[in-house]
Amino acid sequence: MRTEEIIRLIKESKKRTPTKAYIAGDLSGLHEEGVTFIGGADFGILLGDRADVERMLTENAGKIRSVHLETAARNSAVPMAELTKYEARIEPGAVIRDMVDIGKAAVIMMGAVINIGAVIGERTMIDMNAVVGGRAQIGADCHIGAGAVVAGVIE
Structure with a gap:
């Protein structure tokens, strides 16, 4: 990868704050663009950018009993390798x-x-x-x- 490509990637990429949210509550019908939900009717995990996950949690606050958030990076331009x-x-x-x-x-x-x-x-x-x-x-x-x-x- 050329230097110019890396510099452009870092400069122009959307900075992300990858977040996991472990949630419990009435989770039926949860959906937010850009957030992946893995789970069932009363427990699940949300995966996405911190802002999107927090927006989803706020919009569904009345349905959620408990939350635990884990953040992997802050405003990161380059993801980790698979x-x-x-x-x-x-x-x-x-x-x-x-x-x-x-x-x-x-x-x-x-x-x-x-x-x-x-x-x-x-x-x-x-x-x-x-x-x-x-x-x-x-x-x-x-x-x-x-x-x-x-x-x-x-x-």
């Missing part, structure tokens, strides 16, 4: 942004951070608490040691 698309070992606690290339049989250890546009080669290990910056490129068969920082360039 980890199942990689043919790699990715340990819990790794932080990987969307639009990252991770080669086959790579190993990403817990606490590793990989930013947008980065490329990780096949069979490479990104060890615990290592940081791979935006657009940084790591070749195949490398080991980026624990705590290392490989700066990327997004200007």
